[in-house]
Amino acid sequence: MIGISNIIFLIVAAIGIGLFVWQIRKIRKNVLMGRDLVLEDNPSERINKTLLVAFGQQKMFKRMLPAILHLFVYVGFLVINIEVLEILIDGIFGTHRVLGFMGPFYDGLMAVNEVLAALVIVACAIFLWRRNVTKVPRLATGVEMRAWPKMDANIILMIEIILMFALFAFNIADLKLAELKGHELAGAFPVSSMFVNAFGADAGMLATIASVGWWIHIIGILAFMNYLPSSKHFHIIMAFPNVYFSKLVPKGKMTTNPAITHEIKAMLDPSYQPPAPEVDAEGNPVIQRFGAKDIEDLTWKQMMDAYTCTECGRCTSVCPANITGKLLSPRKIIMDTRDRMEEKGEHPAIFKPNHYKEMGVERVETTEEKTLLRGYITPEELWACTTCNACVESCPVNIDQLSTIMDLRRYLVLEESAAPASLNAMFTNIENNGAPWAFPASDRFNWADELYLPSKN
Amino acid sequence: MAEMAANGQEPEVLFWVGCAGSFDDRYKRVTRAFVQILEHVGVKYAVLGTEESCTGDPAKRAGNEFLFQMQALTNIEVLNGYNIKKIVTACPHCFNTIKNEYPDLGGNYEVIHHSTFLQQLINDGKVHVQGGEAFKGKRITYHDSCYLGRANDIYEAPRDVLAALDADLVEMKRSRANGLCCGAGGAQMFKEAEPGRKEINIERTEEALATLGAEGVIATACPFCMVMMNDGVKNKEQEQNVKVFDIAELIAQAEGLTK
Numbered sequence: 001m002i003g004i005s006n007i008i009f010l011i012v013a014a015i016g017i018g019l020f021v022w023q024i025r026k027i028r029k030n031v032l033m034g035r036d037l038v039l040e041d042n043p044s045e046r047i048n049k050t051l052l053v054a055f056g057q058q059k060m061f062k063r064m065l066p067a068i069l070h071l072f073v074y075v076g077f078l079v080i081n082i083e084v085l086e087i088l089i090d091g092i093f094g095t096h097r098v099l100g101f102m103g104p105f106y107d108g109l110m111a112v113n114e115v116l117a118a119l120v121i122v123a124c125a126i127f128l129w130r131r132n133v134t135k136v137p138r139l140a141t142g143v144e145m146r147a148w149p150k151m152d153a154n155i156i157l158m159i160e161i162i163l164m165f166a167l168f169a170f171n172i173a174d175l176k177l178a179e180l181k182g183h184e185l186a187g188a189f190p191v192s193s194m195f196v197n198a199f200g201a202d203a204g205m206l207a208t209i210a211s212v213g214w215w216i217h218i219i220g221i222l223a224f225m226n227y228l229p230s231s232k233h234f235h236i237i238m239a240f241p242n243v244y245f246s247k248l249v250p251k252g253k254m255t256t257n258p259a260i261t262h263e264i265k266a267m268l269d270p271s272y273q274p275p276a277p278e279v280d281a282e283g284n285p286v287i288q289r290f291g292a293k294d295i296e297d298l299t300w301k302q303m304m305d306a307y308t309c310t311e312c313g314r315c316t317s318v319c320p321a322n323i324t325g326k327l328l329s330p331r332k333i334i335m336d337t338r339d340r341m342e343e344k345g346e347h348p349a350i351f352k353p354n355h356y357k358e359m360g361v362e363r364v365e366t367t368e369e370k371t372l373l374r375g376y377i378t379p380e381e382l383w384a385c386t387t388c389n390a391c392v393e394s395c396p397v398n399i400d401q402l403s404t405i406m407d408l409r410r411y412l413v414l415e416e417s418a419a420p421a422s423l424n425a426m427f428t429n430i431e432n433n434g435a436p437w438a439f440p441a442s443d444r445f446n447w448a449d450e451l452y453l454p455s456k457n
Numbered sequence: 458m459a460e461m462a463a464n465g466q467e468p469e470v471l472f473w474v475g476c477a478g479s480f481d482d483r484y485k486r487v488t489r490a491f492v493q494i495l496e497h498v499g500v501k502y503a504v505l506g507t508e509e510s511c512t513g514d515p516a517k518r519a520g521n522e523f524l525f526q527m528q529a530l531t532n533i534e535v536l537n538g539y540n541i542k543k544i545v546t547a548c549p550h551c552f553n554t555i556k557n558e559y560p561d562l563g564g565n566y567e568v569i570h571h572s573t574f575l576q577q578l579i580n581d582g583k584v585h586v587q588g589g590e591a592f593k594g595k596r597i598t599y600h601d602s603c604y605l606g607r608a609n610d611i612y613e614a615p616r617d618v619l620a621a622l623d624a625d626l627v628e629m630k631r632s633r634a635n636g637l638c639c640g641a642g643g644a645q646m647f648k649e650a651e652p653g654r655k656e657i658n659i660e661r662t663e664e665a666l667a668t669l670g671a672e673g674v675i676a677t678a679c680p681f682c683m684v685m686m687n688d689g690v691k692n693k694e695q696e697q698n699v700k701v702f703d704i705a706e707l708i709a710q711a712e713g714l715t716k
Contacts, residue, residue: 062635252608253557257522261562264526291520320638320661325654384651387518387643388603393634409520423519426647430524434510435476436647445506447478447485451492 009091009218016222023229023348027307030345034300035288039245046244049398054243059396063314069123073160076116077236083113087218100186110187114171117164118191124157131157138313144332147359149232149311156233163220170213172198173206180206229348238308239397245301246398251389254406257290291410294371295341298407305399306338315391315401321384327364328384330391330401336376337404373408382409383420458503462539468503470569471541473555475548476511477680483687484680490709491547491571497714498583502545508535514550517558519644526562529554533564547571547705549604549679550642556609570605571705572615572678579621586711592624596673598665599626601636602682615678618704622711629668637661641681662689665699672698676707
């Protein structure tokens with residue numbers, strides 16, 4: 001029974017999926033602008049972490065209410081994918097509820113789906129309320145939370161509600177239609193059956209409603225999928241690889257630059273032979289910046305972090321600098337990275353770039369420079385960081401905001417010698433006295449002078 | 458250490474004193490308290506004395522990777538020269554750097570923070586905390602150091618040490634993984650804070666004071682935290698009611714080693 005509608009469906013689905021693949025390739029290209037980094041150690045630990053943090057939502061549960069609401073939407077998303085599969089098959093082959101042959105399993109699946117769909121509507125409504133009415137501070141405030149990030153969040157929530165309503169319209173009409181024709185409809189519909197008389201008893205009308213509901217749902221899903229790469233909602237895909245590639249070593253361990261190690265070893269020991277520098281395709285030595293000034297100085301993982309960010313602001317809300325009114329917002333660092341990446345690379349969006357900066361008044365004074373540092377992120381923000389790792393700890397999708405902050409700081413110090421004067425004084429003290437304070441090394445043992453030791457009586 | 462090496466001896470453990478422990482008048486008391494505990498339990502220990510140098514932590518966190526590595530490579534040469542295997546330190550910054558960042562540069566040691574070390578001594582019954590009653594009913598709140606807690610997942614050891622005191626341990630609203638920084642990490646100790654509404658240590662001290670009520674002890678396990686909490690308490694003019702102590706000092710006091 002393949003008719004004209006199936007061919008239309010096939011074309012729509014192909015366009016939707018094709019467009020999505022095209023956008024993903026652009027994002028991949030952007031991420032790969034970053035420096036090379038090998039993160040292939042301990043696959044079993046990485047899988048464990050992914051199961052716990054990404055699939056298991058472990059870190060979401062630091063805040064109960066949003067965790068539970070998010071869980072509804074998340075599980076709803078996972079389960080509904082099975083139904084999307086059915087919709088695709090039905091759409092292509094003109095079948096109707098093709099998975100219905102699974103009997104009780106299908107009944108259960110449909111029932112769970114309906115309950116979840118209802119919970120998704122409830123959760124999204126509460127989310128809208130929290131964002132627009134009660135204005136939860138971390139979602140409503142912050143220099144980076146401007147017109148676009150706020151609109152983006154609202155668009156996502158509205159689309160999700162519309163998608164669920166379309167699904168219910170389809171189910172209710174289908175259910176009533178089956179009832180009128182006197183045959184059993186495969187599946188169980190605990191929610192729709194409550195509203196079975198909502199659309200009257202006109203068979204033609206019901207068929208139209210079912211069809212419209214079905215089309216809105218599937219076109220909505222395809223459109224929404226293509227909206228993701230331009231939106232913070234992209235986290236529903238990126239959270240999984242990002243958690244897989246997250247930092248496995250203690251949070252306190254910061255990267256060591258081997259190029260500097262060779263330089264120092266050669267300085268301390270003239271006979272030391274540093275390894276030959278890396279060469280590019282033309283045989284010229286690759287000269288890398290110390291630290292990061294712009295996008296290409298960051299690693300691909302730091303770029304991936306930027307695409308994974310959900311802009312939930314948990315990092316910023318626990319940042320001691322931010323709490324006490326300083327300019328630093330870890331969320332802004334990550335959003336800036338994404339914006340700069342899309343400015344320098346490609347826009348994944350097919351309709352509108354994701355630049356939060358383009359919609360709203362600038363509230364952090366940046367320079368005209370077209371680099372991540374100074375053009376987006378100012379030294380004042382960077383110097384406010386206490387490297388306490390609260391942002392890293394709080395991120396539900398294991399973004400490492402601190403590594404980006406540190407790399408930008410390193411550039412300021414190593415390439416520009418642009419540290420605050422007091423820090424330069426501290427550097428000098430360490431160089432001259434072996435201590436950050438101006439005390440002579442010979443005084444180091446003075447603490448023992450006043451020591452009363454019974455054993456040395 | 459040089460003396461011990463000259464006598465052909467090797468210590469069980471090297472006590473890495475750190476810059477604060479060597480030069481900061483307040484933290485020197487912690488160094489002495491910890492040494493008294495070491496003497497008391499009869500551990501064969503050594504210190505580097507004038508051969509010790511900054512681990513490079515503040516340089517690294519401030520972005521000066523070059524200076525950090527200079528310090529690290531020099532320190533590693535000294536430590537390896539004495540064939541050091543086990544290091545204990547009362548500074549979470551030294552602890553984190555030597556434990557996590559020195560291995561990449563050729564320095565591989567078993568590094569223990571003094572909170573873990575003290576916890577082991579208590580567990581092994583080497584420290585009995587006989588005078589523990591002195592703390593009975595006293596309110597103590599422990600302020601987590603970022604470089605011990607979040608950075609290295611050590612939350613329980615300092616709490617276990619304090620639990621041995623039989624005091625009334627109370628937790629601040631933000632504690633353990635959610636603890637609030639004292640404001641001194643990441644080389645902030647050595648510079649003015651960026652402009653804002655408030656200093657971080659004031660925010661944290663307010664939280665500690667709200668938890669303790671009228672009087673009590675803020676326990677720390679980090680020299681930076683101690684400075685910041687002390688400053689905060691002074692700023693709030695509560696130094697008569699609220700004292701800031703390192704966990705080693707509390708144990709030494711309870712053990713009757715210091716007054």
